[in-house]
Amino acid sequence: MRAYELMKETFFRKMYIYIAHLIWFAVYGLFLTLEPEEDSFYWIFFVWGGFFLPLTLSAGIFGDDMSSGRICVLATRPFWLGELYIYRLLGLSIQGALHFVLAGGLLLIIHRFTGVGNIDDLGAWLFSCWLLFNTWAAVSTSLSVVVKRAYNFVFLLAAFLFLGLLNSMLSWNNPDDTMTKVINAFVKYVCPPFDMLTKMAKGEYAKYSLIVGKYSAIKAVACVTHTFVLTVFYGILGVLVLSRRQFTCSQE
Amino acid sequence: MIRNDNKQTTVVECEQLTKVYRKLCASRSKDVCALQRISLSVAEGQIVGLIGPNGAGKSTLLNLMAGLIFPTEGRVSVCGHPARSIKARSGLGYMPEHPAFLGRYSAWATLRYHGALLGLSRQGISVQIDKLTEQLQMDEYIDRPCSDFSQGMKQRLALAIALMNDPRFLLLDEPSNGLDPIGIIQLRDLLKKLRDKGTSIVISSHRLGELEKLTNDYIFLYRGQVVSFGDKIAAGHLGRLRVELVSNGNQIAKKLLPPAILLSASETELVIAVGEDDEVPDIVSSLAKGGARITSVLLQREDIEDVFLRLYKERN
Numbered sequence: 220m221r222a223y224e225l226m227k228e229t230f231f232r233k234m235y236i237y238i239a240h241l242i243w244f245a246v247y248g249l250f251l252t253l254e255p256e257e258d259s260f261y262w263i264f265f266v267w268g269g270f271f272l273p274l275t276l277s278a279g280i281f282g283d284d285m286s287s288g289r290i291c292v293l294a295t296r297p298f299w300l301g302e303l304y305i306y307r308l309l310g311l312s313i314q315g316a317l318h319f320v321l322a323g324g325l326l327l328i329i330h331r332f333t334g335v336g337n338i339d340d341l342g343a344w345l346f347s348c349w350l351l352f353n354t355w356a357a358v359s360t361s362l363s364v365v366v367k368r369a370y371n372f373v374f375l376l377a378a379f380l381f382l383g384l385l386n387s388m389l390s391w392n393n394p395d396d397t398m399t400k401v402i403n404a405f406v407k408y409v410c411p412p413f414d415m416l417t418k419m420a421k422g423e424y425a426k427y428s429l430i431v432g433k434y435s436a437i438k439a440v441a442c443v444t445h446t447f448v449l450t451v452f453y454g455i456l457g458v459l460v461l462s463r464r465q466f467t468c469s470q471e
Numbered sequence: 472m473i474r475n476d477n478k479q480t481t482v483v484e485c486e487q488l489t490k491v492y493r494k495l496c497a498s499r500s501k502d503v504c505a506l507q508r509i510s511l512s513v514a515e516g517q518i519v520g521l522i523g524p525n526g527a528g529k530s531t532l533l534n535l536m537a538g539l540i541f542p543t544e545g546r547v548s549v550c551g552h553p554a555r556s557i558k559a560r561s562g563l564g565y566m567p568e569h570p571a572f573l574g575r576y577s578a579w580a581t582l583r584y585h586g587a588l589l590g591l592s593r594q595g596i597s598v599q600i601d602k603l604t605e606q607l608q609m610d611e612y613i614d615r616p617c618s619d620f621s622q623g624m625k626q627r628l629a630l631a632i633a634l635m636n637d638p639r640f641l642l643l644d645e646p647s648n649g650l651d652p653i654g655i656i657q658l659r660d661l662l663k664k665l666r667d668k669g670t671s672i673v674i675s676s677h678r679l680g681e682l683e684k685l686t687n688d689y690i691f692l693y694r695g696q697v698v699s700f701g702d703k704i705a706a707g708h709l710g711r712l713r714v715e716l717v718s719n720g721n722q723i724a725k726k727l728l729p730p731a732i733l734l735s736a737s738e739t740e741l742v743i744a745v746g747e748d749d750e751v752p753d754i755v756s757s758l759a760k761g762g763a764r765i766t767s768v769l770l771q772r773e774d775i776e777d778v779f780l781r782l783y784k785e786r787n
Contacts, residue, residue, distance in 0.1 A: 220586075220587035220590075220591075220592075220593065220596075221587045221588055221590060223587070224583070224584045224587040224588065225588075228573065228584070231573070231575055231576070232573050232575070233575070234575065284571075287571035288567055288569050288570075288571050289571040289572065289573075291534075291537070291539055291565065291567050292565060292567060292570075292585075292629075292632060292633075293588070294537075294538070294539055295537050295538065295539070295560055295563055295564075295565040296560060296585070296588040296589060297557050297558075297560040297561035297563075297589065297590070297636075298557065298588065298590065299557065465539065465540040465541060466534075466539040466540070467530075467534060467539070467540065468530065468534065468539070468567040468568065468569070468644070
């Protein structure tokens with residue numbers, strides 16, 4: 220019951236959750252009409268759905284409770300506070316899965332009737348989007364434990380852009396520098412794995428062993444495991460902070 | 472220091488509780504000491520009123536008891552377990568000053584949500600919701616979304632949430648905020664019933680008149696410290712007997728009255744501290760026998776509001 224209620228809450232806590240999903244579907248549709256045959260369509264799908272959507276859905280998932288004082292009642296309930304985090308994150312993950320299944324279904328229908336769009340590799344792209352969604356949802360949810368709703372999205376977006384730009388600049392100017400390698404490794408292995416999941420979805424790992432269709436099964440398992448470990452790592456950070464956090468009941 | 476010296480089971484115990492708020496990256500000089508070495512205990516079935524001016528540390532004390540914040544020094548135990556532990560929280564009901572709910576949830580869905588968080592079964596949740604809806608008279612709006620609620624409705628729902636687990640220890644922060652007079656009376660009756668069943672209740676409130684109808688046990692906080700009440704107020708017990716005389720007031724007072732109970736004396740008026748009402752005839756008769764020519768006698772009792780004001784003025 221507790222798990223069900225906490226997961227359900229992520230769907231119903233705010234009206235904007237529904238509006239966000241509708242806007243995202245509309246934007247997919249817009250991209251579909253603009254660049255129906257291009258590979259970039261999936262890339263936009265990946266960034267828009269896998270990166271921006273979890274930030275939007277999880278913004279204020281704890282921050283709202285803290286600013287309204289609702290957390291003070293939740294934190295006096297007799298269960299491990301980590302459950303509050305874990306089930307909310309699971310709720311977001313289910314929401315993401317439903318979103319991508321629905322988006323994929325709509326794409327298939329549109330493609331079936333109009334012939335618009337490229338549905339090759341659709342399943343792999345949707346799966347990659349969902350993996351990326353989970354990782355960013357964990358990052359954003361953990362951040363929500365310590366910052367207000369207004370900063371949640373902005374902070375992550377700024378950090379993402381800053382690291383991406385820094386990494387690109389250093390790789391361009393000093394590719395053999397130690398600092399470049401360290402930052403490159405950090406972006407590659409510690410940050411949510413954009414590059415890795417994109418390559419997996421595109422089938423660029425086909426050169427590796429155990430090929431299934433255009434994908435390497437071993438590399439796919441490695442990518443999924445890496446993403447899962449990162450999601451759990453960010454989740455553990457959030458749980459630790461939540462368990463040690465102090466709550467005050469003043470309304471902001 | 473307020474101590475519960477009777478033999479009843481202690482439900483809440485605070486020992487040498489200190490809370491200092493430190494700002495991140497700020498010097499120690501900017502620390503705010505919200506509570507200083509507070510020790511107190513609350514017995515089973517006791518209602519304690521937590522009073523004090525704004526900024527006295529009432530909310531900090533409530534938050535510490537609820538396990539929402541950690542003490543800088545000292546310890547708090549609730550039902551024999553450290554505050555914030557799951558065992559302590561299983562016996563706790565908490566009602567914040569400004570209750571907040573998910574606006575899209577109805578009162579019924581909100582109660583079901585909290586029942587689920589408490590680990591109650593489906594049937595247990597239904598039974599509790601039915602009971603509380605009836606007790607708090609929420610039938611009319613139980614299916615309405617919380618975003619439509621008035622302050623009074625929110626208060627009732629927050630109280631219902633706090634009572635969902637039949638707590639042994641109830642923490643209420645301004646529970647009568649926004650309640651109409653009928654609601655206040657119902658709340659008072661409900662709290663008395665809970666007390667009679669053995670629930671310990673700590674109420675933080677600025678409505679001193681309301682508190683007075685519920686309890687004689689108060690914790691007066693001032694600048695993070697408990698001002699000892701036992702000997703100074705015992706609200707409702709300390710009385711001032713004002714005796715007017717024709718003359719020789721000073722002389723009679725010195726001869727007949729112990730200095731401990733003589734609050735003030737002049738030629739024509741004596742003010743004497745009185746405990747129980749039945750002390751008055753004895754005092755008056757001893758004064759008359761001692762030669763005092765009494766013209767009038769007036770017994771005045773301090774209510775909690777007077778006490779609050781007196782203590783506040785004494786410390787300013």
